[in-house]
Amino acid sequence: MFTPPFKSMAVSLQFPLIFTILLLFISFCHSKHTFRPHALVLPVSKDASTHQYLTHIKQRTPLVSIKLVMDLGGLFLWVDCDQGYVSSSYFPAHCRSAPCSLAKANGCGECFSAPKPGCNNNTCGMFPANTVNGPATSGELAQDVVSVQSTNGKNPGPVVSVPHFIFTCGSTFLLEGLASGATGMAGLSKAKIGMPSLFAAAFSLHRKFAICLTSAPSGNGVIFFGNRPYLMQPNIDISTSLIYTPLLNNPVSTAPVYSQGDPSYEYFIGVKSILVNNKHISVNKSLLSIHSDGFGGTKISTVNPYTVLATSIYNALTGAFVKEASYLPRVASVAPFGFCFNSKNLGSTRVGPPVPSIDLVLHSKKVFWRIFGANSMVQVSDNVLCLGFVDGGLNPRTSIVIGGYQLEDNLLQFDLATSRLGFSSSLLFRQTTCSNFNFTSSV
Ligand SMILES: *[C@@H]1O[C@H](CO)[C@@H](O)[C@H](O)[C@H]1NC(C)=O
Ligand SMILES: *[C@@H]1O[C@H](CO)[C@@H](O)[C@H](O)[C@H]1NC(C)=O
Ligand SMILES: *[C@@H]1O[C@H](CO)[C@@H](O)[C@H](O)[C@H]1NC(C)=O
Numbered sequence: 001m002f003t004p005p006f007k008s009m010a011v012s013l014q015f016p017l018i019f020t021i022l023l024l025f026i027s028f029c030h031s032k033h034t035f036r037p038h039a040l041v042l043p044v045s046k047d048a049s050t051h052q053y054l055t056h057i058k059q060r061t062p063l064v065s066i067k068l069v070m071d072l073g074g075l076f077l078w079v080d081c082d083q084g085y086v087s088s089s090y091f092p093a094h095c096r097s098a099p100c101s102l103a104k105a106n107g108c109g110e111c112f113s114a115p116k117p118g119c120n121n122n123t124c125g126m127f128p129a130n131t132v133n134g135p136a137t138s139g140e141l142a143q144d145v146v147s148v149q150s151t152n153g154k155n156p157g158p159v160v161s162v163p164h165f166i167f168t169c170g171s172t173f174l175l176e177g178l179a180s181g182a183t184g185m186a187g188l189s190k191a192k193i194g195m196p197s198l199f200a201a202a203f204s205l206h207r208k209f210a211i212c213l214t215s216a217p218s219g220n221g222v223i224f225f226g227n228r229p230y231l232m233q234p235n236i237d238i239s240t241s242l243i244y245t246p247l248l249n250n251p252v253s254t255a256p257v258y259s260q261g262d263p264s265y266e267y268f269i270g271v272k273s274i275l276v277n278n279k280h281i282s283v284n285k286s287l288l289s290i291h292s293d294g295f296g297g298t299k300i301s302t303v304n305p306y307t308v309l310a311t312s313i314y315n316a317l318t319g320a321f322v323k324e325a326s327y328l329p330r331v332a333s334v335a336p337f338g339f340c341f342n343s344k345n346l347g348s349t350r351v352g353p354p355v356p357s358i359d360l361v362l363h364s365k366k367v368f369w370r371i372f373g374a375n376s377m378v379q380v381s382d383n384v385l386c387l388g389f390v391d392g393g394l395n396p397r398t399s400i401v402i403g404g405y406q407l408e409d410n411l412l413q414f415d416l417a418t419s420r421l422g423f424s425s426s427l428l429f430r431q432t433t434c435s436n437f438n439f440t441s442s443v
Helices: 003-034 098-102 195-203 311-324
Strands: 039-046 053-059 064-071 078-080 139-151 156-170 182-187 208-212 221-226 243-248 267-269 273-276 298-300 307-309 340-342 358-361 368-371 377-381 384-387 389-391 400-402 410-415 420-426
Touching (some): 053 156, 053 182, 098 139, 098 156, 195 221, 243 267
Parallel strands (some): 307 389
Antiparallel strands (some): 039 139, 053 064, 208 410, 243 420, 273 358, 307 400, 340 384, 410 420
């Protein structure tokens, strides 16, 4: 007679238990797959012979580690698909599919050899380019698994994967002139298929990324995707007290191959004047603004090892520097530099050799990027220091290209959502460097 109530009691007791176990199980599986990182981290080293900055990611199925030349202004990730691209998760972008429209890739390609990664019919294509020394080609747009480490800002955390990360297939001949072992380039442009936007979209990260390049020959600098903190040993958050300036648009593409009407997806800032030892140098203001034909202005680049200046700016800067540094004995110049000095009795400071400061004055007189000796002087041999700027010719496309050496041991944060650059100036003042991120995983 008690059966029905007992039964129903048993059910009502058992159900929550099973339900809870089930829930636990589901949430366990769920959390494994949907751990949502706050930020991602990639190491960046400097290649001693080419002065290129190298990073690596894991891609494909099974995953392989690929070495890439970092290209801050590069439109997208491209890798060589001609040689050794084996992956069961490779997926060509079919014409008019979502990746093609995100990439603004019009047209529809055919390939007249055996199908393989980089060679499929009815796919859209892009123009992967070796931005170090020029060659470009056409290549299939594609998707594959990319796997990187997440971070809490202090250590690397769990590895996370993007199952369909968009990239372009390049060819082996594009690798010529890239650092040994590199099989492609990591394009960090502000385009929607630039790596920062793809990572941000995949994990709903803040649309920000930061670079901190190291000067240490055997150290690792870092790229962070996502928001701060960015912590360097000994526990210094280098993202505090940044100085901000707007990122500017250039209406005409600066890529090696582009379609009429494409804007530039590189990072331009508004240098308004230049000071050497707090004194203005005379520069043609017209060279400093970005014109409607895309000429002029100032961009930041990691494929130029040193800052490149239009000849008239170069002459004004080096002339003022030599005058202000008259205490430094000149010695024969060492290419690519035009001004070298005997540094024997020079001594040093926390921020490098004691030489006149160089300020890039930005959107307001109060906002400037100060370049100290550590970023202006290059040690080319014992006792010989050269001013690390090079002459870019009379009428270059971009008047000032701030190159890698001037970026080392500085934090630069690019905020794509608000179009602004945050920069730290030399971290050496704060007694840390870009090679002080703790790459020991916390998991
Ligand atoms: C693409 O289609 C053409 C015929 O239109 C064919 O000859 C070729 O083998 C195909 N290529 C691939 C990679 O399937
Ligand atoms: C300044 O630069 C512009 C190019 O942007 C050039 O057309 C002009 O002649 C230059 N002015 C002087 C005084 O050199
Ligand atoms: C680096 O991080 C690891 C993992 O959290 C920690 O055990 C180690 O002490 C850290 N190293 C330094 C020098 O702080």
